[in-house]
Amino acid sequence: MTENAGPVLETQNLEKYFDQSTSIIDTLLRRENEKVQAVDGVSIALDSNESQGVIGESGCGKTTLLKTLMGLYQPTNGKILFKGNDTAEFGRKDWKEFRRNVQIIFQDPFDSLDPKLTIRETLEEPLKIHNISNVDERIVDILEQVELNPPEKYLDRFPRQMSGGELQRVSIARALILEPEVILADEPVSMLDVSTQASILNLLSELVDELDVSMFYISHDLSTVSYVCDRINVMYLGRIVESAPTSELLEDPQHPYSQALIDAVPIPDPKYNRGYTTLEGDVQNPVGIGDGCRFRDRCPDRMDVCEQTPKFIDVESDDDRKVACHLYYDHPQHTETAHTDEEQQEPEVSAQ
Amino acid sequence: MVKNNLSLMDNRFANNYVVRNVVGSLRLMLEDKATMVYFSYLVFVLFLGAFGPMLAPYPYDETLYVNGEILRSAPPSLAHPLGTNNIGQDIFSRLLYGARPTMITGLLGGSMIISIGMTVGVTAGYVGGRVDNTLMRITDVVYGVPLIPFAIVLVSLFGIGFVQSIVVIGLLLWRGNARVLRSQVLQIRERPFILASKAAGASRTRIVFKHVLPNIAPMAVLFFSLGIGFSILIQATLAFLGVTSPFIPSWGVMVRSAYNSGLMSQAWWWSLPPGLMIAFTVLATFMFGRSYENIAGQGNEEAFVQAG
Numbered sequence: 001m002t003e004n005a006g007p008v009l010e011t012q013n014l015e016k017y018f019d020q021s022t023s024i025i026d027t028l029l030r031r032e033n034e035k036v037q038a039v040d041g042v043s044i045a046l047d048s049n050e051s052q053g054v055i056g057e058s059g060c061g062k063t064t065l066l067k068t069l070m071g072l073y074q075p076t077n078g079k080i081l082f083k084g085n086d087t088a089e090f091g092r093k094d095w096k097e098f099r100r101n102v103q104i105i106f107q108d109p110f111d112s113l114d115p116k117l118t119i120r121e122t123l124e125e126p127l128k129i130h131n132i133s134n135v136d137e138r139i140v141d142i143l144e145q146v147e148l149n150p151p152e153k154y155l156d157r158f159p160r161q162m163s164g165g166e167l168q169r170v171s172i173a174r175a176l177i178l179e180p181e182v183i184l185a186d187e188p189v190s191m192l193d194v195s196t197q198a199s200i201l202n203l204l205s206e207l208v209d210e211l212d213v214s215m216f217y218i219s220h221d222l223s224t225v226s227y228v229c230d231r232i233n234v235m236y237l238g239r240i241v242e243s244a245p246t247s248e249l250l251e252d253p254q255h256p257y258s259q260a261l262i263d264a265v266p267i268p269d270p271k272y273n274r275g276y277t278t279l280e281g282d283v284q285n286p287v288g289i290g291d292g293c294r295f296r297d298r299c300p301d302r303m304d305v306c307e308q309t310p311k312f313i314d315v316e317s318d319d320d321r322k323v324a325c326h327l328y329y330d331h332p333q334h335t336e337t338a339h340t341d342e343e344q345q346e347p348e349v350s351a352q
Numbered sequence: 353m354v355k356n357n358l359s360l361m362d363n364r365f366a367n368n369y370v371v372r373n374v375v376g377s378l379r380l381m382l383e384d385k386a387t388m389v390y391f392s393y394l395v396f397v398l399f400l401g402a403f404g405p406m407l408a409p410y411p412y413d414e415t416l417y418v419n420g421e422i423l424r425s426a427p428p429s430l431a432h433p434l435g436t437n438n439i440g441q442d443i444f445s446r447l448l449y450g451a452r453p454t455m456i457t458g459l460l461g462g463s464m465i466i467s468i469g470m471t472v473g474v475t476a477g478y479v480g481g482r483v484d485n486t487l488m489r490i491t492d493v494v495y496g497v498p499l500i501p502f503a504i505v506l507v508s509l510f511g512i513g514f515v516q517s518i519v520v521i522g523l524l525l526w527r528g529n530a531r532v533l534r535s536q537v538l539q540i541r542e543r544p545f546i547l548a549s550k551a552a553g554a555s556r557t558r559i560v561f562k563h564v565l566p567n568i569a570p571m572a573v574l575f576f577s578l579g580i581g582f583s584i585l586i587q588a589t590l591a592f593l594g595v596t597s598p599f600i601p602s603w604g605v606m607v608r609s610a611y612n613s614g615l616m617s618q619a620w621w622w623s624l625p626p627g628l629m630i631a632f633t634v635l636a637t638f639m640f641g642r643s644y645e646n647i648a649g650q651g652n653e654e655a656f657v658q659a660g
């Protein structure tokens with residue numbers, strides 16, 4: 001594995017499709033199996049010490065994205081690069097290195113820890129796998145770091161004897177005990193009650209800063225994401241539709257979907273007056289959906305050209321932001337001529 | 353700090369996984385009165401199995417004489433609390449002797465069933481893919497085999513014998529275990545704690561032994577006790593049909609002898625006790641297994657309550 005100054009974890013055009021279960025009749029008739037396009041052409045790069053959020057409604061593929069990143073799913077297409085090395089070419093040793101450096105925190109604290117193991121045994125496991133000595137010391141240290149004090153009190157407890165907040169702290173401890181470089185967090189606070197949410201979020205972002213860890217934080221909840229993340233990617237039906245630094249996204253969302261999301265966040269000021277953008281309709285099923293902007297059924301600004309897949313391009317005024325929407329780039333005058341068979345990679349020529 | 357670590361070390365031994373789970377759940381189970389009764393009964397049968405022959409007043413195959421006459425089919429009396437059979441053997445003694453083969457049947461049959469079933473089920477569920485398919489098709493085939501006729505055929509192939517009749521049961525009855533345990537594993541392997549441990553780099557073996565098996569253990573215990581019950585029951589059936597060794601005085605063989613003698617209804621002291629012993633033993637294993645399952649289930653519910 002070669003070191004590389006670039007992003008720690010990066011995806012290039014990552015795709016993950018699932019087969020729908022096929023019945024015997026389908027197989028006999030050789031019916032084409034429609035694929036669920038859970039993740040479709042996602043390219044994101046996570047720099048070291050950076051926290052990036054991926055936000056989207058449930059079912060938009062964000063959890064699949066995370067599991068694919070984790071190497072739990074085989075990508076259908078595209079690449080995952082860890083420190084510039086393609087995970088598809090990983091050997092045993094590389095995987096071990098990867099497993100030590102990329103850890104995950106799940107959503108449901110009550111199901112994230114093996115109910116049959118004590119907290120000590122849970123925390124011990126990663127250390128044993130990677131042959132790390134001074135196990136006891138490390139466990140005590142990490143429990144102190146996640147503010148489970150005194151650690152001795154928790155060591156021999158079972159998950160069923162602890163509260164959700166405490167359990168999530170243990171999950172965080174387990175993710176951090178190997179001193180990883182990347183943490184993947186899948187809605188780590190969404191199942192906790194609000195007061196606990198705040199303290200866990202605080203803890204997480206503090207630790208991530210302190211320990212120089214990078215983090216992908218996945219959630220449907222804009223307020224938690226913007227609290228923890230430097231940069232936010234908005235995901236809709238398997239695609240990233242906008243990517244921008246947190247503050248810029250919140251102040252000035254570009255993509256109609258991001259606008260709707262941000263409008264939906266309550267603002268604690270009764271006098272504040274804003275134009276409501278309401279989202280109508282439901283999220284489509286990402287099954288066998290063809291070309292075109294995936295948001296077009298719900299988009300208030302829909303145009304004819306939206307039948308084609310929009311490019312994911314830099315926003316003109318600001319090269320730190322990207323958006324995938326036809327509103328944000330010029331098209332040739334006669335869109336009709338250009339409209340067939342355009343691929344995402346080879347978009348209609350524009351911007352003269 | 354140092355002191356603390358030491359005491360933790362001690363704990364670790366007492367906290368050994370298997371010991372901890374077994375002792376812990378047993379304690380919980382015995383809080384329930386009915387379970388306590390079943391449990392005591394099973395302990396009692398085990399005790400009979402171990403020491404019954406020593407307690408028996410007469411050897412099981414001794415023909416008893418009174419005044420030079422064979423004591424045929426005598427009704428219960430003080431000397432023979434359960435009377436004698438048609439060739440003058442003491443029924444009470446035979447009942448005590450009979451506990452041992454019955455116990456061996458249960459334990460051997462039950463262990464075979466659970467070990468084959470669990471191996472097949474867990475392998476199929478966890479490895480998945482082609483292995484899963486192959487193993488499950490084999491299971492389906494075994495499912496299609498009618499138990500008693502097949503057992504009769506196999507036993508006549510292997511020769512009629514006590515052990516053979518148990519092995520045949522073990523070779524067939526694992527099928528249900530395999531199916532259910534497989535589906536349990538399929539559920540468990542997608543749960544976040546397994547994924548987290550994969551993410552930390554745990555090997556397949558580690559995941560199966562550290563996480564999967566302990567979590568299907570309640571189910572496995574239930575199946576083990578059901579397996580014991582079924583083995584005893586079916587072995588008794590086979591004994592009744594005459595496809596096991598008649599020289600090993602299991603309870604099943606006793607019922608058969610009573611039936612064969614044609615005295616089934618008159619000599620109730622002969623046929624009823626072994627029949628009842630079989631029935632109670634099987635019932636006790638089933639109920640015991642059930643309550644273990646309940647306890648394990650309750651543990652989960654507790655977690656859900658907390659989650660909510």
Ligand code: SF4
Nearest residue numbers: 293296299306325326
């Ligand atoms: S591409 Fe078209 S449909 Fe899609 S978000 Fe932009 S304007 Fe709306």
